[in-house]
Amino acid sequence: MIEVIKNTKIDFMGKRKVALAVSSVFIVLGLIAIIQVARGAANLGIDFAGGTSVQIKFNTPVKLQDVRQTLTDSAIEDFDLQDLPTENKVLIRIKKKEQTLGELSKKIIASLSDKYGEDNVVVDSTTEIGPKVGSRLRKDALWAIMAAIIGILIYVTFRFQFRFGVGATVATFHDVLAVLTIFFLMGKEINLILVSALLMIAGYSLTDTVVVYDRIRENMRTKYKKNTIDLVNQSLNEVLSRTIITSLTTFFAAFTLYLFGGEVIHEFAFAIMLGIIIGTYSSMFVATPIVLLMGEEKAFSKK
Amino acid sequence: MKKEFFWRISLIALATVLSIVFFLPSTQLSSSLPEWLQKYGIVLGLDLQGGVHLVYEVDGDKAVEITAERLASSIGNTLKEEGIEADVKQDGLKIVVSSTNEKAFDTVASDFRILTEDSRTDGVVTYALEGAEIDRIKALAIDQALETIRNRVDQFGVAEPTIHRQAENEIVIQLPGVKDTKRAIELVGKTAILEFKILDDEAPVAAQIPGVINPEEKEGVMQEFADKIPEGDEVLFGKIINKETGVETDRVYLLKKQALMTGDFLSEARVDIDQRYNEPSVSISFNSTGAKLFEQITTNNVKKRLAIILDENVYSAPVIQEPIAGGNAQITGTFTMQEARDLAIVLRSGSLPAPLKMLQNVTVGPSLGKDSIKAGLNAGILGAILVIIFMLVYYKIAGLIANFALVLNILCLLGVLSAFNATLTLPGIAGVILAIGMAVDSNVLMFERIREELRLGKTPRASIDSGYDKAFWTIFDSHVTTLITAVVLFQFGTGPIKGFAVTLGWGVFINLFTALIGTKTIFDLITTRTDMKRLSI
Numbered sequence: 001m002i003e004v005i006k007n008t009k010i011d012f013m014g015k016r017k018v019a020l021a022v023s024s025v026f027i028v029l030g031l032i033a034i035i036q037v038a039r040g041a042a043n044l045g046i047d048f049a050g051g052t053s054v055q056i057k058f059n060t061p062v063k064l065q066d067v068r069q070t071l072t073d074s075a076i077e078d079f080d081l082q083d084l085p086t087e088n089k090v091l092i093r094i095k096k097k098e099q100t101l102g103e104l105s106k107k108i109i110a111s112l113s114d115k116y117g118e119d120n121v122v123v124d125s126t127t128e129i130g131p132k133v134g135s136r137l138r139k140d141a142l143w144a145i146m147a148a149i150i151g152i153l154i155y156v157t158f159r160f161q162f163r164f165g166v167g168a169t170v171a172t173f174h175d176v177l178a179v180l181t182i183f184f185l186m187g188k189e190i191n192l193i194l195v196s197a198l199l200m201i202a203g204y205s206l207t208d209t210v211v212v213y214d215r216i217r218e219n220m221r222t223k224y225k226k227n228t229i230d231l232v233n234q235s236l237n238e239v240l241s242r243t244i245i246t247s248l249t250t251f252f253a254a255f256t257l258y259l260f261g262g263e264v265i266h267e268f269a270f271a272i273m274l275g276i277i278i279g280t281y282s283s284m285f286v287a288t289p290i291v292l293l294m295g296e297e298k299a300f301s302k303k
Numbered sequence: 304m305k306k307e308f309f310w311r312i313s314l315i316a317l318a319t320v321l322s323i324v325f326f327l328p329s330t331q332l333s334s335s336l337p338e339w340l341q342k343y344g345i346v347l348g349l350d351l352q353g354g355v356h357l358v359y360e361v362d363g364d365k366a367v368e369i370t371a372e373r374l375a376s377s378i379g380n381t382l383k384e385e386g387i388e389a390d391v392k393q394d395g396l397k398i399v400v401s402s403t404n405e406k407a408f409d410t411v412a413s414d415f416r417i418l419t420e421d422s423r424t425d426g427v428v429t430y431a432l433e434g435a436e437i438d439r440i441k442a443l444a445i446d447q448a449l450e451t452i453r454n455r456v457d458q459f460g461v462a463e464p465t466i467h468r469q470a471e472n473e474i475v476i477q478l479p480g481v482k483d484t485k486r487a488i489e490l491v492g493k494t495a496i497l498e499f500k501i502l503d504d505e506a507p508v509a510a511q512i513p514g515v516i517n518p519e520e521k522e523g524v525m526q527e528f529a530d531k532i533p534e535g536d537e538v539l540f541g542k543i544i545n546k547e548t549g550v551e552t553d554r555v556y557l558l559k560k561q562a563l564m565t566g567d568f569l570s571e572a573r574v575d576i577d578q579r580y581n582e583p584s585v586s587i588s589f590n591s592t593g594a595k596l597f598e599q600i601t602t603n604n605v606k607k608r609l610a611i612i613l614d615e616n617v618y619s620a621p622v623i624q625e626p627i628a629g630g631n632a633q634i635t636g637t638f639t640m641q642e643a644r645d646l647a648i649v650l651r652s653g654s655l656p657a658p659l660k661m662l663q664n665v666t667v668g669p670s671l672g673k674d675s676i677k678a679g680l681n682a683g684i685l686g687a688i689l690v691i692i693f694m695l696v697y698y699k700i701a702g703l704i705a706n707f708a709l710v711l712n713i714l715c716l717l718g719v720l721s722a723f724n725a726t727l728t729l730p731g732i733a734g735v736i737l738a739i740g741m742a743v744d745s746n747v748l749m750f751e752r753i754r755e756e757l758r759l760g761k762t763p764r765a766s767i768d769s770g771y772d773k774a775f776w777t778i779f780d781s782h783v784t785t786l787i788t789a790v791v792l793f794q795f796g797t798g799p800i801k802g803f804a805v806t807l808g809w810g811v812f813i814n815l816f817t818a819l820i821g822t823k824t825i826f827d828l829i830t831t832r833t834d835m836k837r838l839s840i
Contacts, residue, residue, distance in 0.1 A: 002697050057670065086674070101661040102488070124671035130662040133358060144795035151787040159780055196730060196792060196800045200737070200807065203788030207744065207781035214777040242751035245697070246744040249690050253740025256686035257733055262678030264350075265733050272737065 005241040012236045012284055013229045013292070019285035023174055030177025033184035038138065042184055044095070045191025046127060048141070050134035051095040052104045055124040056112060058088040067112070074111035076104075084263045089124065091263075101128040141195040148202045149173055156206075160213055163294040168209050171279075171287035175205040178278045179271050188267060197271035204250065204272075205279025208243050209287045215239045216288070232292065236284055247280045308831075311824045318816070319711065322718025329721045345721050346463075347479075348728030350799050351676055353669035354479040355487055359448075359659040361472050366444035366657035367437050369496075371396050374415060374432075376561055381414055382407055396437070401427045444656035445472055452476060452491055454652035459490055473662065484666045486645065494614050494658045495649040497566030497587075499600065500558040502608040502620055506533045509557045515543070516553050524555060535560050539610070541617035544637045556617050558610055563600045565654075568593025572650035574643045577635055583643035584635040587650060594630025602626040613646075679732035686736050687713070694743055698750055700839035705746035708821040712742040715813045720806065728802025738810030744781075745818035749774040750840055763838035764830045771823055778818065785811045 036042040046053050067090055068081050082091040092108055105126040113121045129137075152172055157165030176198045183190055215235040223231060251273060258269035328336055328344035349356055375393035378400065382389045387410065389402035398418065400411060408428050411418065418430040432440070449468060456464045456478065465477040481487045503509060508531045516524060521540060528538060537560045540553040570590040577584040589597055601609070601623050610620040611634055618636045638646065691709065694702035716738060720727065753770030761769070789808035793801055 055671070101664055105664075122670055123666075123668050124674075125667045126664070127666070128661070128664040130660075132360070133663045140795055144791050147795075148788045148791040151791065152784050155780075155783060155787060192797075192800060193730065196796065196803055199788045199792050199795075200803075203785035203807075204741070206784040207741075210780040210784065211748065211777055214780070218773075238755075239751075242748055245747045245751070249693065249743050249747065250737065250740035252689040252693065253686040253736050256682045256689060257736055260678055260682040260685060261733060261736075262675050262682075262729075264675065264729055265679070265682075268730065268733060 003241065005244060008237045008240055010237060010240070011233060013233050013289065016285065016289040016292075019281075020289060023178075023282070023286050026178040026181055027174055029181040029185070030174075033177070033180050034142070036184065037180075037190055038142070040135075040138075042190050043187050044134075044138075045189045045194075046093055046095060046129050046134075047192045048134050048138045048190065049095045050129050050131040051093065052101075052108075052129075053091060053093040053125075053127045054105050054108050055084070055089065055091050055126075056109075057122040057124050058090070058116060059120045059122065060116075061088055062090075062116065064090065066115075070111055070115045071108065074107065076108060076111065079108075085266060086263050089263065101130055104128070137192060141192065144195065145176060145198060145202070148199050149176075152202065152206060156210075156213075160217065163291050164213050164217075166294060167287045167290035168206060168213070170290050171209050171282040172202050172205055174282050174286050175275055175279045176202055178282075179274045182274055183271065188270075193264065193268045194271055197268050197275065200272060201275030201279065205275060205282060207246065208280055208283035211239050211243055211246070212236060212283045212288060213291075216291070228292065232288055236288065240284075243280055243283060247276050251276045308824070308828065311820060312828075315711070315821060315824060318715055318718075321722075322714045325718045325722040326714070329717070343721050343724060345717070346724055346726045347672065347676075348726045348731065348799060348802050349477060349479045349665070350667050350729045351672040351727065352480050353484075353667045353672050354477070354481045355484045355667075356663070356665040357476040357478075357488065357491065357661065358469065358663035359474045359476070359492065360662050361441075361445050361448050361474065361655075362657045362660055363441035363444055363472055367396060367432060367440050369657060370440050371398065371432060372562075373565070374398060374418065378411055378415060379561070382410060385410060396432050397421060398430045399427065400430065441472070445474070447656045448659065449474060451653050451655050455490055455648060458648045458652060459487065461487075474659070482669060484668075486641070488664065488666075490645050490649060492659050492661065493649050493655075495566070495654040496614055497569070497650060497654065498562040498612045499564040499597075500560070500562055500610050500612060501604055502610055503533065503536050503557050503559050504608065506536060506557060508532065512538070512555050512557055514554065516555060518551055518553055521553060532557070539612060539615060539617050541620070542636075546637060554617070556610055556620060558612075558617075562612075563609075564593070564596055566650060567654075568596065569650060569653075572647040574640070574647050575633070577633070580635075582635070583638045583640050584633050585638075585643050585647050585650065586631065586633050589630035589632075591630075594628070597630050597632070598626055598628045675729050676732070679729065679736070683732065683736045683739065687739050690739060690743055694746075698746075698840055701746075701750050701753075704822050704825045705743050705750070707825065708746060708817045709739065709742045711821050712810075712813055712817040713739065715817065716806070716810055719809050719813065725805050725809075726802050727806070728799040730799050731802030731806045734803045734806030734810060738806065738814065741785075741810070742814050742817070745774075745778045745814060746822055748778055749818070749822070753838070753840060757838060757840070763836070766838065767823075767826050767830060771819075775819070778815070782811050782815055 033042065037044065040049060064081065064083050071079055071081070071092065078094055078096060080093045082093070084091055094104060105128060109121070109123055149169055149172055153165050153169040156168040179198060179201060183194060212235065215238055216232060219231050219235050254269050254272040254276060257265050258273060261269055324340070325343050328341055333341060333344065371393055375391050375398045378398065379391040382391070387402065387404050387407045389400055389404065389407040392399045400407060403426055411430065417432065417436050419433045421429040421431040445468060449466065452474065453466050456466060461478045462480055467475055469475045476491055478487055508528065512528060513524065525538060532538060537558055539556050539558055541556060543552050543554055568589045569587055571588040573586055575584050575586045576582070605623050605625060608620045608622050611618045611632070618634050634646070691706045694705050698705060716735060749770050752774045753766045756766035756770050757763070786808060789804045789811065792804035793808065796804055
């Protein structure tokens with residue numbers, strides 16, 4: 001029997017104050033990030049901000065600064081040129097709220113085709129989003145995250161006690177906000193794909209929380225005479241190895257996506273990886289302490 | 304073998320066989336399969352096979368304005384036919400009729416019931432379109448636009464187009480697999496309002512207007528002549544492209560604003576080769592009402608020039624030599640064959656009730672999809688191998704059983720997606736790969752439970768049973784929560800994200816089956832048939 005983690009006696013709850021402080025910072029920063037996103041002040045993807053993006057694949061290697069120069073020479077302004085991890089691919093983004101869509105992407109493609117020859121320039125994709133769609137998608141995304149979290153709160157409350165529901169919800173919210181915060185602080189793009197990753201994280205981070213809660217509930221029934229803190233610590237130590245292993249296997253899958261999944265999936269996988277790590281942490285250090293906060297003295301003697 | 308086993312094994316076998324059968328049409332073998340099976344298969348999303356996703360907004364206000372314009376012209380014609388002297392002017396959504404003959408107002412009141420009287424002074428009555436009518440016209444405009452776009456897309460030939468209404472006044476068009484995306488966008492978005500107007504060559508200012516200008520001079524000309532254009536006239540341009548040099552210039556026209564005829568009376572449009580210049584042109588035929596009207600117009604305007612205008616661009620303005628009966632006309636210009644063909648399609652399927660405003664345009668070239676599928680496949684295989692090796696090393700024989708469940712899981716997921724003709728998108732592929740990582744989670748939870756029971760000194764058999772029992776609800780709960788987010792994602796997401804929700808949702812669902820029934824059955828088989836003393840876990 002290989003066991004990575006065996007008979008640990010970590011005093012999880014002893015560190016809960018530090019953990020709660022760290023997590024509070026994440027939550028506050030995350031809320032700031034949400035406000036910035038809602039205001040349109042963050043590095044929003046063009047699906048949220050409105051604008052134009054063109055992804056070009058060159059058949060022969062090109063220099064990024066040449067491409068930049070070509071675009072500048074064609075009087076294309078305020079563009080953001082990005083070299084994609086895939087060979088010879090560049091992404092040109094312009095977050096300009098144009099009233100008539102269609103002209104800008106044509107201009108970009110024409111200027112590059114002129115310079116590099118039409119056979120050399122393959123248009124992978126063009127995306128043009130009007131400002132109206134952008135702001136609607138932004139609103140929808142916030143609602144979707146809220147709806148998912150409320151759904152989870154209801155389910156967990158129904159299956160456990162209300163305080164577990166609150167703990168799970170805060171933990172889920174924390175995970176989503178923490179990943180958003182990291183993306184926000186790193187200046188990474190906040191777009192629809194990230195929102196789907198956040199929703200996926202919301203669902204997945206609960207797996208670990210449920211494992212922990214289940215064990216606490218079980219121990220509540222059998223070892224109800226124990227001190228609450230000890231009981232929780234014991235439960236966490238008991239499930240530590242499975243919490244880590246389940247996270248690990250999903251992490252493997254996300255990691256291969258990160259490395260080999262292609263440019264669109266790259267950031268998505270990065271968010272999932274962060275989410276898995278943070279979700280594992282939060283099931284122990286956020287979800288559980290909150291249950292205690294809501295009634296440490298009220299020993300788990302129900303049922 | 305116990306009866307209970309028989310059923311469980313049969314169920315697993317059946318799921319495996321069905322999954323393989325339904326997945327086959329998604330592979331390259333598709334064409335050699337029986338016909339009933341060929342209709343199944345995973346559909347590649349727009350992001351994987353290339354194509355266009357468009358969202359347009361129908362300009363309802365413009366549709367109302369166009370309706371008002373047509374009403375004014377129609378009132379003018381009706382009064383003329385009845386021999387009533389009257390002056391009809393359109394001003395935004397209002398139509399002003401001035402006449403000394405009271406009968407004029409009676410006629411308007413009885414024949415044009417959609418108008419309401421706004422104000423009346425001596426001999427001048429203002430009519431307006433009212434709120435309810437405006438709403439009706441706007442609603443109609445969207446229905447009409449949908450219908451017209453459907454017609455055009457049908458004639459363009461797209462395998463599986465999706466065209467539907469969204470929100471109040473938006474139209475979503477998805478054209479997967481379209482290679483010439485630029486052409487498709489032009490075809491769908493063209494307003495295609497065909498109008499016939501008479502040139503006002505008699506106005507004194509007509510002689511001062513320049514003949515041919517460069518495109519950038521357009522605005523200057525408009526400004527210069529803004530005050531000099533006679534009332535009821537307008538200036539329009541006609542694009543000319545020099546065939547040799549490709550240089551674009553514009554011819555300037557001064558026309559009577561009122562359209563004598565529109566494309567509404569069109570019955571047919573087809574491509575012809577113009578005999579004189581050996582160039583493609585589009586021949587149009589009017590229906591019988593249109594033919595009569597056209598004959599009347601040409602009779603009344605002999606020796607004048609009649610402009611053929613499509614979407615505010617004058618295509619040609621030939622002199623009417625004699626009245627034209629029979630209801631045929633020709634649109635000439637510097638078309639390529641393809642452009643002429645598309646114009647014919649657009650004219651045949653009718654004009655859009657109002658210009659469309661593009662809100663969103665996502666175009667994916669076919670090469671990106673191929674790259675994405677390849678990358679996804681590589682990542683998936685590698686991810687699966689990593690997980691499989693880890694489980695084998697960490698849980699030995701039990702890991703092998705979990706890996707069997709993992710393979711069964713992937714197989715069933717592909718089978719189900721194929722059987723339901725689900726759309727696989729790029730995030731959807733990511734969903735499948737994450738499902739691989741999550742698939743073994745349930746087994747990990749059970750194995751850890753079983754290990755715990757073993758440590759307590761229970762027999763392998765008893766450990767397995769109680770391990771499964773105790774882990775069941777944990778597994779169930781964690782699956783339900785993921786399912787909740789999948790449902791939300793499905794509700795909220797557009798195309799690619801919906802695809803992710805679908806694979807994630809099914810992945811979770813199938814996972815419950817393979818983990819709870821699949822692995823348990825194998826464990827039971829081993830423990831009942833051999834008298835196991837030690838469990839390799």
